[in-house]
Amino acid sequence: MHADTILRNALLIDGTGAPRRAGDLAIRDDRIAAIGDLSGWAAGVEHDAGGKVLAPGFIDVHVHYDEAVLVNPQLESALSQGVTTVVNGNCGFSIAPLTTDAPLPMPLGAVVNDAFPRFRTYAAYDRFLRDNPASVNAACLIGHSNLRVNMMADLSRPADRAELKAMCAQLDQALAEGGKGLSTGPFYPPARGSDTDELIEVTRVLRNHPGKMYVTHMRDEGDRVIEGLQEAIDIGHATEVPIHISHHKCAGLANHGKSCQTLPMIDAARASLSMGLDTTPYIASSTMLNSGRHKQASRVIVAGSKPYPEMSGRDLEDVAREWGVDLDAAMERLLPAMGVFFIMGEDDVQRILTHDLTLICSDAIAEGNHPHPRVWGTFPRVLGHYARDKGLFPLENAVARMTGMSADRFGLTDRGVLREGAFADLVLFDPETIIDRATYEVPKQTAAGIEKVWVNGRLTWQDGAHTGARAGHTL
């Protein structure tokens, strides 16, 4: 009945969606040792939680921190929100495996800046991260575009038989070495040339790795969002592999309201398929500036530009006016660049957020010096703005969407739940004051209301500051 740390007098929200209850929690080594009335217990460190909420650390199921966990291992943007685990390698792009020495096409070049020698195998990346741990736990998907870039000279067409065989073998190895699933991004140029048959062939490899998913940034999230979703569902039916729709949205004014069709499609498919989705709690998206999104957007902010870093934070329209050129010419000059695009409707955002399968993600990328506010604000925004202020769902349900449900879906064993024996990834927050402070104007701001964060039993964030701990595991 002795622990390293005891948190007394907390309001426990356990990540399963169950109602909150008062209690204490004890940490020993990297695990939760006991939960309940621990008045008979003693510990080296005792904290009075003061009736604040103690929840499992949040799991951000969709980010692009593959290289950032190595370059900036403290990852304040995640920890300051209560995030203790991230899933990297999304949208078809992962830091490993990279067996090509050629320059990387965008947006792979935005995820991997070659700050390190390229990781030719997933095992090499996993080993490097294990030896140089980050402050958060990290899992990683294997990008389909990596396989294409590695094995194909001409990315404009579907892979031929020989290329497919090589891609499948490389994926099979990366999954065996610990990759958490396959991500695809047929929306983006490196994979736009792939057809559904190619995606099906590659996805079949997942059948050798039970539970691992096909996670997709769909071919289209705008005018053809229905067709994009249908393609993902077709791939599920052809392969019987679990299908996960990334950052689900209906982009462009003409497509606002289409979540009234897409969500029922997901519900119909789940009768015979394992289906899931995640989303970000904002009406603006963010990706490479020349993604074509600007045609659908009511406003575009330059998030970062390699040749013109001083234009970060400016509206693309203002930049074009100042330069006396049209939008396309301004965009061309700014490349390589990232943008923030106002393309979604609030009704769709709320409808998608409240669907019973939806997980919360930030889709954060460590690129550009004026990022989307989601990089710093996503999780407190869901808890403060959408759960508490808008009453979209009970706090317990909001927490489940960023903890227990996320761990279940991505196969993160002993994470995302307050349970004896589970890893002590924990966040202590004030349910009355928690809120995002990051805005489109000033995006790099920590949230309010996050008091303490533990990662594998180590206190890592406290009262607005990082403790320096780097206790993250590779998952």
Ligand code: ZN
């Ligand atoms: Zn994406």
Ligand code: CU
């Ligand atoms: Cu993404």
